[in-house]
Structures are given as C-alpha cells and as structure tokens.
Amino acid sequence: MTSIDLIIPCYNYAHYLPQCVDSALGQDVDGLRVLIIDNASTDKSVEVARRLAEKDSRIEVICHETNLGPHASFNEGIDRARADCFMILCADDILAPGSLRRGIEVLEHCPEAAIVLGASSEPFVGDIPPELEPQPEGWSLLRGHDYIEQCCRAAGQNSGAHAILIRTSVQKLAGHYRASLTHMDDLEMVMRLACIGSVARLRGALVVQRMHATNQLSALWDDRRRDLQEREAAFNSFFCQEGWNIAGSKRLHRTARRRIAETAFWSAASHFYRGKGSAGLGLLRYSLGLDPTLVVFPPVDHLFRTHGALRRMAAVVSGESR
Incomplete structure (x- = not known):
C-alpha cells in the first residue's frame, strides 16, 4: 500500500479550507495523512481546521504563532513528510476527483517516474462547483531532461507545475523551496525534481485551481512584466544551481531567456x-x-x-x- 502525505498550507482561507480538505478525504486512496499548516491566520482558519481534524483522524493541524511566509509552510511540510508520496495542495484549490489514485497508480507502475503532474485546466473564478466532470484516464511519461527542455521552450507560458505529486525520497533529495522566488517557486522546483527522475503527466487534471482577489498569483494578473521577470528568476536560479551541469545547460538557459x-x-x-x-x-x-x-x-x-x-x-x- 502506497502512503501519501498531503500538505495544505493555509493563511486566511477559512472559507475555502473545508472544500479543499473534503476533496482530499474523498479520494479513493489508503494511507492518506492530511497535514494542515496554518500560517498565523487572522480569520477562523485555525478553528475550521481543528473542527475538521476532530471529525477525521487522518487530519493533523499545525499552527504557527507568527506569519513566517508561505515557503516556511512548504518547507516544514517537506521536513515532516514520512509517507511514500508527498504533495502540497493550496488551501484555496481542490483535488480533481480520483486524481490521487491515478497519480499513485502511475508511480507504482513506473518506478523511473519521480513526479506526476496533471493536465492544464482553466481555473475557476470564485466558487468551485461541488460536482465536477470526471477526469480522463491515462498518462504519458517524459524523461526529466526532455521535460526541462520543454519548460525552456515554453518559458513565457504557464508551466503547468502548480501542483506536483512526488515520491517523498525524491523531494527530500531536491530539498526546500527557495523563498527568493516569490511566485514561480513551483516552476523552479519541478525542474529540480526533473533532474532526479522522469516526469509523468496525467491526461486529466491533478488539481482544480481557484482564482480570486486574495490568490497569491493575483499580484501578477495585471503586471505582465513582473510575471515574466518572476519566470526569468526561476530559470536563472535553476541554471545557476542544480541545473548548471545538465546536458546542454547553457543552450537551454539561452532558450528560456529568448522565449x-x-x-x-x-x-x-x-x-x-x-x-x-x-x-x-x-x-x-x-x-x-x-x-x-x-x-x-x-x-x-x-x-x-x-x-x-x-x-x-x-x-x-x-x-x-x-
């Protein structure tokens, strides 16, 4: 039985947290642990999280007394992970129906796969309906280096790395998220992970995103230059550190900057x-x-x-x- 630790960082998302957690508990998987890490919310997030934990023993709650920033929650989740698989799910998003089962089956079937990504899908603006269309079955596999090249060739577009299902051992090797990358830390992390193993992509979505005014990425909606600068910073960070010695690193970095x-x-x-x-x-x-x-x-x-x-x-x- 493959176990999974699902980390849910939360800051002032009391309204969204129940639907997020329900989407995890409703997945058809065994060995699930849901770890809610609250980053000193000023709304009722802690109260909601503790109420959810009282109803289901699979849920644990950690509360920060001061706001340490989102990366502290991400990295604490990495440090506390002990299951076979690991995933960070933003508290304002939800898992697509059946997506964890499909992702875990891919990792069980394909030992060379280090991570699983979902297909890109249009985010919901505002509320996500309680009933969603079933996601298609099936998946494809790409060598890690080929995936990195794909990221470089599409550097000016969305990366599709908003949520990543990862072998915990691979995440521990890759290390922590970098706080210096405010918005594109997931893009940089997925390239680091791809240095370690192959990348599987589901034909269906892994996560359903919600876009709203307090979303972390909302700061980039009307500022295209800043969005692109954040992308550039992610590629610069990767190619100056973990990616510097991969095959064709200088060419790939030039390609990303050109795109x-x-x-x-x-x-x-x-x-x-x-x-x-x-x-x-x-x-x-x-x-x-x-x-x-x-x-x-x-x-x-x-x-x-x-x-x-x-x-x-x-x-x-x-x-x-x-």
Missing part, C-alpha cells in the same frame, strides 16, 4: 495597441534587455509557435480585448 524575451516583445506590442504606453514601453525595454537582436529581427515565428498567440493578437487588433 521570455519574445513573449515580452509581443506583449509590449499588445499594450501599445491598447493605449497602455507606459506598460508597453517597460515590456519592450525588458524584452530588448534580454535579447537586443529583437529590435532588428522581430520574433514573428513566436506567434506561430505559441498556442493561442495568433488568436490573442487578432482579438487585440479587432478590439475584442480592449
């Missing part, structure tokens, strides 16, 4: 067209700082290579996104 520069270039054009000159100028300067050649050779191929880029550009030109 981020291309994304910034066309995002700048979009901002200029929509009358957001100051933001557009900032993006253009950032883009050319990463790759000065773009001023001479605009990256037209980026529009054809990036999923949805042409559609978004057409929407801007037609005025649909103004």
Whole structure:
C-alpha cells in the first residue's frame, strides 16, 4: 500500500479550507495523512481546521504563532513528510476527483517516474462547483531532461507545475523551496525534481485551481512584466544551481531567456495597441534587455509557435480585448 502525505498550507482561507480538505478525504486512496499548516491566520482558519481534524483522524493541524511566509509552510511540510508520496495542495484549490489514485497508480507502475503532474485546466473564478466532470484516464511519461527542455521552450507560458505529486525520497533529495522566488517557486522546483527522475503527466487534471482577489498569483494578473521577470528568476536560479551541469545547460538557459524575451516583445506590442504606453514601453525595454537582436529581427515565428498567440493578437487588433 502506497502512503501519501498531503500538505495544505493555509493563511486566511477559512472559507475555502473545508472544500479543499473534503476533496482530499474523498479520494479513493489508503494511507492518506492530511497535514494542515496554518500560517498565523487572522480569520477562523485555525478553528475550521481543528473542527475538521476532530471529525477525521487522518487530519493533523499545525499552527504557527507568527506569519513566517508561505515557503516556511512548504518547507516544514517537506521536513515532516514520512509517507511514500508527498504533495502540497493550496488551501484555496481542490483535488480533481480520483486524481490521487491515478497519480499513485502511475508511480507504482513506473518506478523511473519521480513526479506526476496533471493536465492544464482553466481555473475557476470564485466558487468551485461541488460536482465536477470526471477526469480522463491515462498518462504519458517524459524523461526529466526532455521535460526541462520543454519548460525552456515554453518559458513565457504557464508551466503547468502548480501542483506536483512526488515520491517523498525524491523531494527530500531536491530539498526546500527557495523563498527568493516569490511566485514561480513551483516552476523552479519541478525542474529540480526533473533532474532526479522522469516526469509523468496525467491526461486529466491533478488539481482544480481557484482564482480570486486574495490568490497569491493575483499580484501578477495585471503586471505582465513582473510575471515574466518572476519566470526569468526561476530559470536563472535553476541554471545557476542544480541545473548548471545538465546536458546542454547553457543552450537551454539561452532558450528560456529568448522565449521570455519574445513573449515580452509581443506583449509590449499588445499594450501599445491598447493605449497602455507606459506598460508597453517597460515590456519592450525588458524584452530588448534580454535579447537586443529583437529590435532588428522581430520574433514573428513566436506567434506561430505559441498556442493561442495568433488568436490573442487578432482579438487585440479587432478590439475584442480592449
């Protein structure tokens, strides 16, 4: 029987915590431990967490007296993990129905897989309905190095690494999350994990995300330059540390920076067209700082290579996104 420690960091998410925990307890898996780590919430999160723990012995609650930041909760979860598998689930998200069972079955079937990721899905804005569509079965496997290259080639897009099911032994080897990476710490961590083993990806979602005004990523919604700078920082951190000696590391790092520069270039054009000159100028300067050649050779191929880029550009030109 494969056991799993599910870590739920929580800060002022009393409203979302019951649905998050219920989504874990409803998974068809044995050997489940749910560890809620509250980071000195000022709402009723601790009260809600303790009430949930009273009802189910699989739940444990740890309460910080002071706010230590989210990375402290992530890393405490890593230190306390003792099961075969490990996963961090944000308290405002939920597990997709049956996703833990599917992920654990992949790890049991495929010993070379170090981690399991889910398919990308559109996040819910606001409440997540209690009944969700069943997720498709099946999975695919990618060598860790190939996955890292895939991340570099799509550096300006979403990484799909919001939630990671991991062999605990692999997580212990990879170590802690880095507090210096405010928003893209999961992207950097998944590349570190991919240095250790292969990456399995489910055809269905692993986690269902919820987007709201107090979401940690909400700070990036209207600030494309900052979003891209955070991505650049994640790649810089990885290639200056664990990724420096992987095959073709310098080429991969250049690819990631080039893709981020291309994304910034066309995002700048979009901002200029929509009358957001100051933001557009900032993006253009950032883009050319990463790759000065773009001023001479605009990256037209980026529009054809990036999923949805042409559609978004057409929407801007037609005025649909103004």
